[in-house]
Amino acid sequence: MQFKEVIGQEKLKYHLIDTFRAGRTAHAQIFLGTEGSGQLALALAYAQYLLCENQGENDSCGQCNACKKVHKYIHPDLHFSYPTIGTGKISTDFVKDWREILNETGPYLSVMQWLQKMGAENQQGNITKNECVDIARKFSFTKVEGRFKIMILWMPEFLEKEGNRLLKLIEEPEPETVFILVAERQEKILNTILSRCQLVKLSQPSDEEITARLLRDQNLNENQARQIAFLSEGNYTKAVQMATDGTADSDLSTLFADWLRACYLGRENMVHWVEYFNSGKHPTDEKLKPISIGRKEQILFLQYGLFFLRELTQLKLNPQGQSRLSQAEQKTAMGLIKLLSIAQIDKIVSLFDDTIYFVERNASGKILFMDASLQIHRLFKPLP
């Protein structure tokens, strides 16, 4: 993994390279970010940079023997530790699965995906006492070929008090050892460990960065990539899951524009739209393609609606400002801008929030969306 493969995080990349060049590489660091921010990717790129035989100014070379070994997760000076299942197990017992999932899924990996890969079903992951002993053992090896000996410990949240066995390694490190803990939740990390490590905080990738990466790596058009990027809320792991589970196929923006139009027109237009949205088949318009909308898609649809309304508010406040809407969406927005005041848009926002709440609690979609349609209709056309 090279730095250029890590989405965004430019400042941190610069910082990591800069401290290395200044001879100030920290012995123990925690790379912290929410799921899908890329902390494991950054840790791997950093490890590759430190081990590379031919470092460039901004990145590892990607070509030398060391880079190739890191790329295959088999460099003898790069060790991994991660949660495992089963009593007394250690990471080495699952190293084949670990390499496989990194090769297949890549480092934008969720804990859930990893537990599934090991066949955990309902078992919790754990970093065991035996694993902590094994980490210390690995640190006692001399370097094989690199300039550094590196341990990437993924998810220190899974260390229980056994984690205190690692304190000595963190506090009195051997020379040229780098210990990188890769975490999502600061409050779940042992304080004793947290206070002894340098904290490297990742930000979430932006919608634009996620869109660009989806366009490069997934088979999506621009509109689909953009739609998924904002629904993923800065979580690239979630974005990739959505790109592959069919979310991209539903054209939420057209469906949403049709709904608002039906709400504006009222009566049978609303009834027909709700029928279409719930059964997947339009009662009168044969040309409309059948859709499949389950509970999950209903929530995505409303989340999309919230995004659209946020952008609509921005357009209303600042008509010349930058908009994240596509051309087709802007057309819908321009039609609505004269019809709705900011206060009315706010009402629709709370209506969507409430509707999401009830969809999550298994209320009937048909009733919820009929009720929401009537409320929106009344905002367009108040009773005299």
Ligand SMILES: [Zn+2]
């Ligand atoms: Zn290299």
